[in-house]
Amino acid sequence: MSASPVLRVQGLSKSFQGVPVVQSIDLDVHKGQVVAMIGPSGCGKTTLLRCSAGLERPDRGFVELEGQPFGHERHGAEIRRQSPRQMDRMRPKVGMVFQQLNLWPHLSALDNVVKPQVVVLKRTRAEAAERARTLFTQLGLSAKADEYPYALSGGQRQRVAIARALALDPALLMFDEPTSALDPELVAEVLAMLRSLASGGMTMVIVTHEMNFAANVADRLILMGKGRIVEDRPARGSVK
Amino acid sequence: MFEQAYLFSILPKLFSAAWVNLQIALLIAAISIVMAMLVTIVRTAKIGVVNGAFNFVASFVRGTPLLVQIFLCYYVLPSFGIDLEPLTAGVLAISLNSTVFLSETMRGGLQTIDPGQIEASLALGLRRSVIWHRVLLPQLLIRILPLLVNELTIIIKGTALLSVITVVEVMRTAQQLAAASFRPFESLLGAGLVFLVLNVFFILLASVLETRLQKRAT
Numbered sequence: 001m002s003a004s005p006v007l008r009v010q011g012l013s014k015s016f017q018g019v020p021v022v023q024s025i026d027l028d029v030h031k032g033q034v035v036a037m038i039g040p041s042g043c044g045k046t047t048l049l050r051c052s053a054g055l056e057r058p059d060r061g062f063v064e065l066e067g068q069p070f071g072h073e074r075h076g077a078e079i080r081r082q083s084p085r086q087m088d089r090m091r092p093k094v095g096m097v098f099q100q101l102n103l104w105p106h107l108s109a110l111d112n113v114v115k116p117q118v119v120v121l122k123r124t125r126a127e128a129a130e131r132a133r134t135l136f137t138q139l140g141l142s143a144k145a146d147e148y149p150y151a152l153s154g155g156q157r158q159r160v161a162i163a164r165a166l167a168l169d170p171a172l173l174m175f176d177e178p179t180s181a182l183d184p185e186l187v188a189e190v191l192a193m194l195r196s197l198a199s200g201g202m203t204m205v206i207v208t209h210e211m212n213f214a215a216n217v218a219d220r221l222i223l224m225g226k227g228r229i230v231e232d233r234p235a236r237g238s239v240k
Numbered sequence: 241m242f243e244q245a246y247l248f249s250i251l252p253k254l255f256s257a258a259w260v261n262l263q264i265a266l267l268i269a270a271i272s273i274v275m276a277m278l279v280t281i282v283r284t285a286k287i288g289v290v291n292g293a294f295n296f297v298a299s300f301v302r303g304t305p306l307l308v309q310i311f312l313c314y315y316v317l318p319s320f321g322i323d324l325e326p327l328t329a330g331v332l333a334i335s336l337n338s339t340v341f342l343s344e345t346m347r348g349g350l351q352t353i354d355p356g357q358i359e360a361s362l363a364l365g366l367r368r369s370v371i372w373h374r375v376l377l378p379q380l381l382i383r384i385l386p387l388l389v390n391e392l393t394i395i396i397k398g399t400a401l402l403s404v405i406t407v408v409e410v411m412r413t414a415q416q417l418a419a420a421s422f423r424p425f426e427s428l429l430g431a432g433l434v435f436l437v438l439n440v441f442f443i444l445l446a447s448v449l450e451t452r453l454q455k456r457a458t
Contacts, residue, residue: 053363084368091365102360106378106456115374120365150455168364 004067005030006172006203007052007094012061014047021047023227024061029172029205034198036218036235037207044227045207049174052205053096054087065093066171092120095165099177101157103149109160110136110145113167121168128167135163139193155186159193166202173197175206179213191217247426250417254434257413261399262438264331264409268395271335273388276342280380281372283347294343301340307401309333314405330402338395345391349384350376382457389446393439400435410434 005028014022022044029035037045050056052063054070063070070090073080082090103112110132117128136142139159149157158178165173178194179187187210194217198204208214214221215235223231283291301309314329324332353376361371381388403412414431418424 055359055363088365088367091363094363096360096363098356098360098363100354100356102354102356104357104360104375104379105458106382116364116366119370119374148456150458164364 004064006033006066007205008062008064008067009048009052010062010064012048012051012058012063014044014051014056014058021227022051022058025227025229027222027229029203031171031203032201033220034194034202034204034218035206035220035222036214037205037222037224038209038211038214039224039230041209043224045224046176048224049096049176049205049207053094053174054091055096057081065090092168093171095168095170095173097158097161097165097173097175097178099181101161101181103157103160103164105149108146108148109141109152109156112149112160113163116164117167131167132163135166139163154182155189158182158190162193162197171203173202173204175204175208177207177209179208179210187213243423243426246421246423247430250414250427250430251433253417254410254413254430257408257410258434258438260407260409261396261435264327264334264399264402264407265392265396265438268331268334268338268399269392271331272338272342272391272395275335275339276346277377279339279343280346280350283343284350297336298340298344301337306334306337306398307404309337310401310405326402326405326407330399330405330407334395334398334402337398338391341394342388342391345384345387346380349380349387352383353379379457382453385446385450385453389442392442396438396442397435400431 007027007029009025009027012022012025013020021042025044025048027048037048039045047056051058051071054063057071062072062074068090069082070093071082071087073082103109104115107115110129113132113135114125114128117123117131118125121128123131133142133145136145139162141156141159141163144152144156144160149160152160158181162173175194178190182190191213194204194206198217198219206214206217218235221231221233221235222229279294283294310330310333313324313333314326317324317329357375357379358371361375366374399407399409400411402409403415406412410431414427417430418427421427
């Protein structure tokens, strides 16, 4: 099992209303890698991310997480769609931090992180709260645990969203444009946080359109254009 | 001549009759909120037959007076073998009416919730039923709180109509007092005051809740 890549994408294609957005992409992301995906708007990077996270169904191709199929299964020559239930079981393997974060506004910061653990992983509330508080301490959010999202700054909200994803112990953490919804002065803060996650061995895929940011955070750069991978090379700013 | 003393003398009677209206109204509100949530969930499944049936019932409920609906439940249903107590018939009629209006309100409110809420919940592995229960409905209820209170005041006022099917509540009590004292003006004014007090209480309560909760829905 350890030989399987954390994320494997094979021959993935996706069109919207007949317009091909992602075209036969192959991609392996191995444990501990930090991959930055960059490219102009509309190049398909977000769609690739969403297909990998099981939020879109690819038209063709396969996604595997730690060697297990996600979305479609092969049975000999036959390809079967997984049921929503089967997909739900795989979802905790991928943590997704959305561009708009999508925190739950009606729950406190702590409950945003506690609820999914209780509901999805069936942890007790006490276990879940302990895990959440540990993450909050690591992310510098301890003082904000009981605040509601509206009372938090953009940077704090993002850290809550990261904590919410991390609390489910994902094998892979994916970020969609983590800097675009933030004030420019917070970019350094996000960079530092992503680096500390990377040094902790977290496997990450980060979609961004900021070349500098990508080069600084990642150890592998994937350039996309017109729905295809144009270039795949090591990044200079490798943390390891 | 308007007689203040008489008005004051009947207020205790009217307020004690208001318990009936209050209990009926809260029961109806509870039934209709739950039913409207169920209807809202079912409607999002976009099953043609079900939504068609709902639209048929809804157009009837919205297009006819509540008073007619109450009469139908009490006087016409028995001829179909459904013989209801006045109170039951009244609760049924007003609940049906309220369910229709609330489910329209909820459908509208649902469209204002960012689809990102569902996506993030799905991505974390929450099942659809859990997303409704833990994410969408709580946010929806907070968002439509002012409209829920508005509907509650309509329900409270609607309970006055149950006087016509012999439910002894504020309105019927006032009519009885008016008949006995030949003082319709004071009696009906008294009934009006009782409804005003009930509604103002809920409106104030709601505005307190609203300021506390509103920020948590955006």
